[in-house]
Amino acid sequence: MSNNWEFFTEKEMRCEGTGGCEMNEEFMSKLIELRKKFNEPMIITSGYRHPAYNMVVGGAPNSPHMKGRAVDVSIMGKEAVRLIRLALDTGMTGIGVAQRGPAMKRFIHIDDLENSHEHPRPWIWSYK
Numbered sequence: 001m002s003n004n005w006e007f008f009t010e011k012e013m014r015c016e017g018t019g020g021c022e023m024n025e026e027f028m029s030k031l032i033e034l035r036k037k038f039n040e041p042m043i044i045t046s047g048y049r050h051p052a053y054n055m056v057v058g059g060a061p062n063s064p065h066m067k068g069r070a071v072d073v074s075i076m077g078k079e080a081v082r083l084i085r086l087a088l089d090t091g092m093t094g095i096g097v098a099q100r101g102p103a104m105k106r107f108i109h110i111d112d113l114e115n116s117h118e119h120p121r122p123w124i125w126s127y128k
Helices: 026-039 051-056 076-091
Strands: 043-046 068-072 092-098 107-111 123-126
Touching: 026 076, 026 107, 076 092, 076 107
Parallel strands: 092 123
Antiparallel strands: 043 068, 068 107, 092 107
């Protein structure tokens, strides 16, 4: 069975390594709400990641991508700032900022993990 969420397709949320797609429905509801508020297309560069593929790409050992609770959005500049503000207003709790280097490599990570010892939330970080 294929998942097609409003504004997003299963194809763009699938693991690039395995083709699996185990996106969390609660997260997807928040992401759809965020997309409505943002009112512009959001180019997803990473959605669900199988644990083996997460290791291949150097993802965090307990990445929320493996739980289907995170996406990376290709975006930069003023639109990135606007997306971050709206993401926090929509209940997203983890914001990773990658805004250096070539435009095509810039992104904002968004997740909705609960506060825990392993993942303190809310939290905003930048990538090296």
